[in-house]
Amino acid sequence: MALDYRKCAEEIFSHLGGRENIISAAHCATRLRLVIADNSKLDKEALENVEGVKGMFDSNGQLQLIIGTGTVNKVYDEFLAVTGMTAATKDDVKAAAASKMPVWKKILKTPGDVFVPILPAIVASGLMMGIVEAIPKFAPAFGKTDLFSFLDLVANTAFALLPVLVAISSARVFGGNIFLGAVIGLMMVHPALLNAWNVGTAETIPTWSIFFYPIQQVGYQGHVIPVILAVLLMSTLEKWLHKHVPEMIDLFVTPLVTVVVTAYLTFTVIGPVFSIVENWVLSGAKWLITVGYGAGAAIMGAIYPLTVVMGLHHMYNVIEAGMISSTGVNTWMPIATAANIAQFGACLAVALKCKSQKTKSVALPSSLSASLGITEPAIFGINFRYMKPFVAGMIGGAVGALFSTFIKGTDMSGNVVAFGATTYGVTGIPGIPAINNIPMYLLLMVISAGTAFAITWFIWKEDEPKKAPVAAAPKPEAIEAPATSVIRCAAGTILQPAKGEVIAREQIPDDTFAQGILGDGVGVRPVDGTVVAPFDGTVTSVFGTKHAITLEKDGMELLIHVGVNTVNMAGDGFEAYVKDGDEVKAGQKLLTFDSAKIKAAGYDDTVVVLLTNSDDLEGVECGAK
């Protein structure tokens, strides 16, 4: 059945704590992304159970509802109509979310924000490089052809001039002028500077002496962190100058001052200092994934999906970029693949094992997407919701990552090098062309996915409590339809909603009820303080004071009213287990009440059961049967 987008949007809205609690809304390919003012006002359980919502996650200050490709945009349109909001772009939502984020998270998030937009360039170059360099392994002569040289140049362009891409993207992230950002990036790889890759072989490193301060004339090829920080400085400076320079001269003073000051500080302080920091980060990462006979790699493989959950996994791009520029091999990528493909295995196990069509319809496409390296749908939609598959995926990732440390790869000249990829930003099946040992890479994927699949298959069961299909539905064994009926008519039968002696309507100790003004029915002298549904029907209204409830089924309108004058107790001693609009099953608990409290307050506790529209119904007959 097709999803009713309007209804879905309305239901989502109804659980968000009011319009003023929603700061902004946007959507991506699969998710509705909302920024919420006060998370405590959300009814998270109800949200997860809205028809059409396949999963929910609260991350980086965003409430993300997973709805699905091709559907989310329609629900989003309806959501805007329902709430009267204007469309926010994903960037608006991210900005609103960012303002709610703690500083350390913002710092960790920045590399991701910078790298995600440039990934297409990296992926194109990286995959091409993988293919171009793989051919000479089988046909060494190809490596000497002009075609090879040409393809190699095309393939390594994005890597050789990476700082330019990083600088432009950073300028966008930090709100600076992207062309000034480009200038900073270009300057850092200027052909007049000694290429950073040639420093090791250069006999002397030329220096400038400016204000008695020596500056090495070395470029920043392959660097990332110094570039991001240089552009951060540039953007901050530019914005500050825009504010303080008189408008008349702003047009030329601001760009000039911005570039000159940034350039000087970049080559004197930021570049030298943060190149060292970057090397530490890189060494740290390499140490981590090689330490302890693979233990470090295993740990990384296990916690990788956690960083995906926090949305911080793009920061690894910095490490990967550094690895490629220093050694040409991204040894981080096999670990990321192990972690990602394990989530695929876990999700596939759920897809094959579950019986619920709803779960299956989410799990199957999500697992396919995970096999291609996009794990968010699988993690948020399935694995993280049920937790056990997620943990199974972490174990699978750890096993695969451990395995990867025993593998070696070969470079294009046939030399044995570390196992890894020529690019980053791709994992899983699309990573195959970029890897330097394809058979072992395939085996790695089988091991990771297989482990996660097997563990999930054995420890995950479908009927976990989180999977209760309908909001507020009680556990199935709790429902037992009452054996006796109290009212019968042509439209249907009303079962006895409370245990106890059934009395005639006329004996109810209250004139309004007894005279049948509110309709025909019976009274019950209750024995156990519980009111259950008298038929499979709909709750039309639960009174604010929780002492009365109205239900409807097939044109029968039923009022169950606990006690006489108990409205005056204002809900004290009463509890409601359903809400307006709930579908209930005969025997399902609706209300509970404390008879002792009712009597102590001086009221009668007779449960009044009336067909309020008995005049319009045919063949109404009252009394226990």
Next chain:
Amino acid sequence: MKSFEYTITDPVGIHARPAGILVKEVKGFAGSTVTIAKGEKSVNALKLMALMQMGIKQGDTVTVSVEGGDEEAVCTALENFFKANL
């Protein structure tokens, strides 16, 4: 159409029993259609369930409209009824 406004004084508002007697009263005016409105919501005063679902409380102001029949007389009778009972 005739109508009047009334602010509920009954401390429990238009709850089950008050609603019941109101419906009974309105049933007496067979020739007229009586509507009770609060804010944007309005219901036919013969519909007990709908009336109760309005959740009309003490202090709420409702608009009672009469259409058809002897509107003048029904309106007066209902106004007296509200004052006496609600």
